[in-house]
Amino acid sequence: MSIILQLRRIVMITVLALGAVSLLLILLGISPLTIGITLTKGSIFSWLKFNHVLTIWIPLLLCSCGLLFTFRAGLWNIGVEGQVICGAIGATLVLRLDNTGLPPAALLSFALFTSFLAGGLWGALAGLLKTRGGVNEIFGGLGLNFVAQGVVLWLILGPWKRAGMASMSGTDLFPRELWMWIPPGWRVAPAAIVLVVIVFLLTGMILNATRFGLKIKAAGFNPQAARLFGIRPDLVGFTAMSIGGGLAGLAGGVQVSCVYHRLIPSISSSYGYLALLVVMLAGYKVTPVPIICLLFACLAAGSIQLPITLQIDSSLSGVIQGALVLSGLLVYGLQQRKSRGH
Amino acid sequence: MIELAEISKNFGRVQALHRVSLKVNPGSIHGIIGENGAGKSTLMKILTGFIRKSGGDFFFHSENIDLNSPKDAREIGIGMLYQEPLDFPQLSVLDNFMAGGTDFSPGNQRTILAKLCNNFSFNLNPENKVEELTIGERQQLELMRLIRDGAKILILDEPTSGISEKQQELLFNALRSLKDDGAAILLVSHKLEEIELLCDEVTVLRHGKIAGYQKCPFDREKMLHAMFDILPVSQPPAIKHIAGEPLLNFHKISSKTGRSGLNSVSTTIRSGEVVGLAGVDGSGQSVFLKSAFGLLQPDSGSISHLLEVKTRAFIPADRLAEGLIPGLTIREHHILSKESGPIITSKSGLAKTRDAIKTYSIKGTPETEIENLSGGNLQRLLLSLISADIQLILMENPTRGLDVQSAAWTWKHLHSRLGAEEAIIFASPDLEEIMEQSTRILVFYNGSITLDTQTKATDYQQLSRAVTGEDSQKQ
Amino acid sequence: MEISIPSLVAAILVMAAPLVLAALGETLTEKAGVVNLSLDGTILLGAMSGFVIASESQSALFGFIAAAATGATVGAVLAVIGVRLGQSQVAVGFALTFLCRDLAYFLGNPYARQQGPQLETLPIPILSKIPFLGEAFFSHSLIVYLSLLAIPGCYYFLYRTRQGLILRSAGENPDGCWARGINPLRVQIIYTILGSSLVGLAGGAFSLAVKPGWGHPQGCEGIGWIALALVIFGGWNPVRVAAGAYFFGLLQLLGIYFQDYFTTIPAQIFQVAPFPLMIFALILINLGHKSKDRKLTGWIKLLSGRPPKWLGKNYKQA
Amino acid sequence: SSFSAESTYPFGLLMVGPANDHGWSQAHFEAGQEMEKVLPGTKMIYIDKVNPADRPGITVPMLVDDLVSKGAKLIIGNSDDMKDGMREAAMTHPDIKFIHISGDDVVTGKAGANLSNLMGRMEYGKMMAGFTAAMSSKTGKIGYLGPLINAETRRLTAAAYLGARYAWTKIRKKDAADLKFKVSWIGFWFNIPGVTSDPTLVTNSFINSGYDVIISGIDTTEALVVAGQKRKEGKNVWAIPYDYIGACAASPEACLGVPYFNWVPGYTQMIGSAMAGKWKQEFLWLNPDWKSINNQETSSIGFKAGDALGEKAQKGLADFQASLADGTLNLFTGPLNFQDGTVFLKDKVTATDDQIWNLPQLLEGMAGASK
Numbered sequence A: 001m002s003i004i005l006q007l008r009r010i011v012m013i014t015v016l017a018l019g020a021v022s023l024l025l026i027l028l029g030i031s032p033l034t035i036g037i038t039l040t041k042g043s044i045f046s047w048l049k050f051n052h053v054l055t056i057w058i059p060l061l062l063c064s065c066g067l068l069f070t071f072r073a074g075l076w077n078i079g080v081e082g083q084v085i086c087g088a089i090g091a092t093l094v095l096r097l098d099n100t101g102l103p104p105a106a107l108l109s110f111a112l113f114t115s116f117l118a119g120g121l122w123g124a125l126a127g128l129l130k131t132r133g134g135v136n137e138i139f140g141g142l143g144l145n146f147v148a149q150g151v152v153l154w155l156i157l158g159p160w161k162r163a164g165m166a167s168m169s170g171t172d173l174f175p176r177e178l179w180m181w182i183p184p185g186w187r188v189a190p191a192a193i194v195l196v197v198i199v200f201l202l203t204g205m206i207l208n209a210t211r212f213g214l215k216i217k218a219a220g221f222n223p224q225a226a227r228l229f230g231i232r233p234d235l236v237g238f239t240a241m242s243i244g245g246g247l248a249g250l251a252g253g254v255q256v257s258c259v260y261h262r263l264i265p266s267i268s269s270s271y272g273y274l275a276l277l278v279v280m281l282a283g284y285k286v287t288p289v290p291i292i293c294l295l296f297a298c299l300a301a302g303s304i305q306l307p308i309t310l311q312i313d314s315s316l317s318g319v320i321q322g323a324l325v326l327s328g329l330l331v332y333g334l335q336q337r338k339s340r341g342h
Numbered sequence B: 001m002i003e004l005a006e007i008s009k010n011f012g013r014v015q016a017l018h019r020v021s022l023k024v025n026p027g028s029i030h031g032i033i034g035e036n037g038a039g040k041s042t043l044m045k046i047l048t049g050f051i052r053k054s055g056g057d058f059f060f061h062s063e064n065i066d067l068n069s070p071k072d073a074r075e076i077g078i079g080m081l082y083q084e085p086l087d088f089p090q091l092s093v094l095d096n097f098m099a100g101g102t103d104f105s106p107g108n109q110r111t112i113l114a115k116l117c118n119n120f121s122f123n124l125n126p127e128n129k130v131e132e133l134t135i136g137e138r139q140q141l142e143l144m145r146l147i148r149d150g151a152k153i154l155i156l157d158e159p160t161s162g163i164s165e166k167q168q169e170l171l172f173n174a175l176r177s178l179k180d181d182g183a184a185i186l187l188v189s190h191k192l193e194e195i196e197l198l199c200d201e202v203t204v205l206r207h208g209k210i211a212g213y214q215k216c217p218f219d220r221e222k223m224l225h226a227m228f229d230i231l232p233v234s235q236p237p238a239i240k241h242i243a244g245e246p247l248l249n250f251h252k253i254s255s256k257t258g259r260s261g262l263n264s265v266s267t268t269i270r271s272g273e274v275v276g277l278a279g280v281d282g283s284g285q286s287v288f289l290k291s292a293f294g295l296l297q298p299d300s301g302s303i304s305h306l307l308e309v310k311t312r313a314f315i316p317a318d319r320l321a322e323g324l325i326p327g328l329t330i331r332e333h334h335i336l337s338k339e340s341g342p343i344i345t346s347k348s349g350l351a352k353t354r355d356a357i358k359t360y361s362i363k364g365t366p367e368t369e370i371e372n373l374s375g376g377n378l379q380r381l382l383l384s385l386i387s388a389d390i391q392l393i394l395m396e397n398p399t400r401g402l403d404v405q406s407a408a409w410t411w412k413h414l415h416s417r418l419g420a421e422e423a424i425i426f427a428s429p430d431l432e433e434i435m436e437q438s439t440r441i442l443v444f445y446n447g448s449i450t451l452d453t454q455t456k457a458t459d460y461q462q463l464s465r466a467v468t469g470e471d472s473q474k475q
Numbered sequence C: 001m002e003i004s005i006p007s008l009v010a011a012i013l014v015m016a017a018p019l020v021l022a023a024l025g026e027t028l029t030e031k032a033g034v035v036n037l038s039l040d041g042t043i044l045l046g047a048m049s050g051f052v053i054a055s056e057s058q059s060a061l062f063g064f065i066a067a068a069a070t071g072a073t074v075g076a077v078l079a080v081i082g083v084r085l086g087q088s089q090v091a092v093g094f095a096l097t098f099l100c101r102d103l104a105y106f107l108g109n110p111y112a113r114q115q116g117p118q119l120e121t122l123p124i125p126i127l128s129k130i131p132f133l134g135e136a137f138f139s140h141s142l143i144v145y146l147s148l149l150a151i152p153g154c155y156y157f158l159y160r161t162r163q164g165l166i167l168r169s170a171g172e173n174p175d176g177c178w179a180r181g182i183n184p185l186r187v188q189i190i191y192t193i194l195g196s197s198l199v200g201l202a203g204g205a206f207s208l209a210v211k212p213g214w215g216h217p218q219g220c221e222g223i224g225w226i227a228l229a230l231v232i233f234g235g236w237n238p239v240r241v242a243a244g245a246y247f248f249g250l251l252q253l254l255g256i257y258f259q260d261y262f263t264t265i266p267a268q269i270f271q272v273a274p275f276p277l278m279i280f281a282l283i284l285i286n287l288g289h290k291s292k293d294r295k296l297t298g299w300i301k302l303l304s305g306r307p308p309k310w311l312g313k314n315y316k317q318a
Numbered sequence D: 001s002s003f004s005a006e007s008t009y010p011f012g013l014l015m016v017g018p019a020n021d022h023g024w025s026q027a028h029f030e031a032g033q034e035m036e037k038v039l040p041g042t043k044m045i046y047i048d049k050v051n052p053a054d055r056p057g058i059t060v061p062m063l064v065d066d067l068v069s070k071g072a073k074l075i076i077g078n079s080d081d082m083k084d085g086m087r088e089a090a091m092t093h094p095d096i097k098f099i100h101i102s103g104d105d106v107v108t109g110k111a112g113a114n115l116s117n118l119m120g121r122m123e124y125g126k127m128m129a130g131f132t133a134a135m136s137s138k139t140g141k142i143g144y145l146g147p148l149i150n151a152e153t154r155r156l157t158a159a160a161y162l163g164a165r166y167a168w169t170k171i172r173k174k175d176a177a178d179l180k181f182k183v184s185w186i187g188f189w190f191n192i193p194g195v196t197s198d199p200t201l202v203t204n205s206f207i208n209s210g211y212d213v214i215i216s217g218i219d220t221t222e223a224l225v226v227a228g229q230k231r232k233e234g235k236n237v238w239a240i241p242y243d244y245i246g247a248c249a250a251s252p253e254a255c256l257g258v259p260y261f262n263w264v265p266g267y268t269q270m271i272g273s274a275m276a277g278k279w280k281q282e283f284l285w286l287n288p289d290w291k292s293i294n295n296q297e298t299s300s301i302g303f304k305a306g307d308a309l310g311e312k313a314q315k316g317l318a319d320f321q322a323s324l325a326d327g328t329l330n331l332f333t334g335p336l337n338f339q340d341g342t343v344f345l346k347d348k349v350t351a352t353d354d355q356i357w358n359l360p361q362l363l364e365g366m367a368g369a370s371k
């Protein structure tokens, strides 16, 4: 598609979504302009705030990369939340190990690796339920989300409770040396940024420039025909679910090792659901994903300013995100209808 | 009663119908014949309002009318039995019978259904799910539904493909009695025998235009001439090889897949053979091919291949839906079809793709997404994907949707690549194609092989009897 | 805790009422071939609008009307983008879920934790005096009666009326519908809206009767996903879907009682149990389909149900 | 304005729930607003819904950064689950003062010098709740709607039980064995369908099993709402909500009263000394003002009687408060056993603060899980 057409689409989506939200705000007697300024100021106008944006951007982009795999394979991976949680549990498991004798850097790497494995296993489970058990992946993913949420609560209030008393604030903090290094004046671990950039580049490369990526695409577009090319669609789908789960798990690992330094009940922070919105708005394409993640992260981080400075409920940022995705779908639909010539 | 005047229809750039005019009279059966893709179904669907015409007029009792939806058509008593059954397989017979009707009273409708069944000597259980019925029974049900709805103009689109002899007889009797009651009937068919048996008049369509019209009694030669213009010159293939080593062995294979499944099928395919699978659609040919390729696992019996999977290729009937991957480009298909390294660069497969585009004269560039190719080009692409080391080519309807020239080209190509080590197995609904292209013929009837013969040793008459199940001598 | 069966039954009936309404609404929509994934958000938005309108008008009835209208509006958005314009219904539903949820919190914020009208219980004069049954079934609020009546109502509508047959046929084969003179798109649009209005009503049932009040958290976050799961679990049969809702309620209640008997097992285990159980049941059903054992298959068939053939696909008219 | 820019003392308030939750967070929010009057020169900057579910990816240190950049000189975090975040933020901002509500970092020695803990002795509030419950109950069955099990919730539940037992045996002169006091934990501070027990359902089953007073220990008001509904159906039941002075409003006719936090005295003391440059690290566990427990300026813990509280019970409550006030009555006095029968306090021994703060089990006579 030509650049001009794409730009026009982006403009249409933005105008539609922001127009609708602005209208709502005006009806409520709130100035959309003030809101816009507040959100922008609150997200990118200071180094610290931009750091906060990045803190959200990293796990969100990891989850979105995972979803790119599963969407390519034609699967609805609704279980991302659960996969993030499992990754977090995996990382916590490693970081709680005593007397490993390993240097902190090695243990941290091992923890991240474990989070990838754990998330991958949870994703694979949903994949297995679908391919072997005949359980619809939407339902399986959802069910597994609830199960993972239950498990993490149980771990925090039970076996992994704080010394002294179980608390909603999560498990005990890991020893300081097991916190991912953050330079003074920063709020986000450079290692996590490097990790997510590498993951994103790898995702793009695997999906667009490898035989395996092509296989995923083929299995997603037409599983029946893919078999004629020697592709096993169920195996490919299962692998995609595992990778998707693994990347979501990695997001959980980052949450634990770089952000919270412990396991908390809502460790997944709804990134799983948010990432679904991101990838849908991106039209399931790779390139726009980091940009949309950044936009969503800015909205999430900037929305904190709404109650502070304007005494406005910050759910507004979620409204804007939802409106963007919905108008995206509307615009795609209208354009397709036009090109079909009705 | 109803008249079509200069009806045209185009699907995007495809002109399916061009100024077709037709008249249908009460108390008569009007046949429509023509080769595959002539536009018969399209014309009928326009007449029921299922799809919209691009130009032309309808006259009902000399009055110009609109037919914008099946609802409009039903109001003036037009009812159609579609080529692919448009019913609700998961619902019961009774629900299907009532669907779309105005009267919803199960008790009442059950009685009406029973009465109709009785009239036509059909036998249907109202509680059964429709998916459990045979194609013939599904047609019977639809027919009764149309009659219940008071259809006075009945359209039947190839009602006899895929049904048994007995069901066909029941159907024809029903049609005759409807005709006697004053209904106007349009019967679409490929089969000249049917037309001769039933129809009072016949219209021949070719390439979307009227190519001939006759009244009973019909002149068979003229009809064929109208259908095909130049009668297809049979080019007996230059058969170079005699049957050699066995490549594929079926031993008592049974399967429940498909309309009729497979019942204990045993046969051996040898190198150098071109085996044509004949039979009414859905008699097991397709299950046979898919099992041979390995797409389907049989429920019992054993298949032994003397070939690796990599040396088999399968070309399904529905190329776009089952054989190729819409969304991918020509080049991507070529990359997938050949073993290569894990990384794809901008050059991967490019040379090969260009080569294939040229050799197979595919209208497109390596980056063309394949859903933009025409049927003929899709077939060429599929053939180009078969690499040189393939030894067993399995095809469903290899020339479906191809014009005479493309079809001839395809066969020339296939025969030219057939060496002493290779074999081709193909299914086709067209007996002439089978007679012309194959060295050996297997006839399928109801999931069994009812005739297995060298082409030389048989003739058209024997084959057509075998296909309809009359001639069930096993060899 | 001592268990009194009638009051236990009554409690389950009340708690499950919104779940039944939402799941039945989704059943109607899905039977017509459309997946509406927005339930979780729609319920919250319905709860909010129901509460706000009821508070402003001091009438629970207006609240319920508003809740249903809210649901219908959400359904209409899905119908336009996901049915009419042929976009992925799952995607639209998902986006709507989150949009509606946040919209509910945003718009409802000024009304949080205020006292508002509630639906009063309305024991049915003579019936409520019947021992056992009276307390269990006939001493509820209108919305609970509605949820109880909706089950046979929905079943009757789907399987015993002409419109119901049209609905089902649109979900099975829209082309077949069109050939019979029915516009399947129109059918799908109507039942997307109608089903969603039941979902909105479920929201109202929460904020005006079952868990009266509005706030953040509302206490029904997540219930929409459960309703969706129940539709699959119930095999798209309204009676079994509703039975699933009551079963879910029963398990929740048992979880509370089990706490006393299995004091070492954390509370969360009992509450999460329905999901693995349902997944397990679905696997059994699937294996039952594959198995060649006739006896087993017969049993499993009782439990199983197939999705409408066209579920979630977009219909493009010829 | 009458102050110069330098004289203003902005402070930040991080609330775990919405500022208008009619509960824990609103109590803090209103105290914060009050500060601007009580301590001229202060100005509150607040952020509510500070929890990862509502604000994905936003952590306490981030928000503290933001508040500090807006000029906040002191930060209050109002939830146990901000424990680690407050400690971390306090380390990054050594010149800013931090008050962590309900934490114990000062006691455990994990806190830096700029971090203090503040809590009210809700044990007394819960004793009064238990007392009123037992004074009002007709069936002698009191249900406690518990959140999740930890030392804080155990000690509050135990306090409620002690209050109830006192009223039952000493005032109403009944047999201790006839008092049923049962805790049912839902698993979290509020309902998450499919993950926690449903508090509405729990309250319902309490009432259906004959429990006629429900004491709420969770963040939301289900217990009171359900009790109100049941009263309308003709059942004689009551509930006692929690946290916020105005909590009875959800259903006044079913409300026996509410034990509530009043953060004004604590805030005044801590912010005041910080403003005056006299900050010192403290662990403040503030008592009610026994002279007048509902005095909004002085009492950190209050008990506001509800509309449904009977006259006799009200009188009894006054006496009860008086004896708690003059120290003649300490309910955490032996002989007291744990739920498993082991000895908690020997005869005449009173519990230390530490023993109460870290109560390891429920007490003998209470039903429900301890761990």
Ligand SMILES: Nc1ncnc2c1ncn2[C@@H]1O[C@H](COP(=O)(O)OP(=O)(O)OP(=O)(O)O)[C@@H](O)[C@H]1O
Residues within 6 Å of the ligand: B011, B014, B015, B016, B034, B035, B036, B037, B038, B039, B040, B041, B042, B043, B083, C318
């Ligand atoms: N929906 C459609 N979109 C595009 N082209 C179509 C469509 N339907 C039919 N065509 C094209 O119109 C032409 C006529 O098709 P039609 O189905 O009427 O043929 P037919 O005579 O019924 O053939 P057959 O004997 O195989 O049934 C064919 O070239 C076909 O590819």
Ligand SMILES: Nc1ncnc2c1ncn2[C@@H]1O[C@H](COP(=O)(O)OP(=O)(O)OP(=O)(O)O)[C@@H](O)[C@H]1O
Residues within 6 Å of the ligand: B012, B013, B014, B363, B371, B372, B373, B374, B375, B376, B377, B401, B402, B403, B406
């Ligand atoms: N959906 C489409 N989008 C874009 N181009 C299309 C589409 N369908 C067909 N075309 C183009 O229109 C041209 C005509 O297609 P059509 O199917 O009519 O070919 P044809 O004459 O029937 O050829 P063949 O004999 O090979 O089937 C083709 O070159 C094809 O690339």
Ligand SMILES: [Mg+2]
Residues within 6 Å of the ligand: B040, B041, B042, B083, B157
């Ligand atoms: Mg046709």
Ligand SMILES: [Mg+2]
Residues within 6 Å of the ligand: B374, B375, B376, B401
């Ligand atoms: Mg063509």
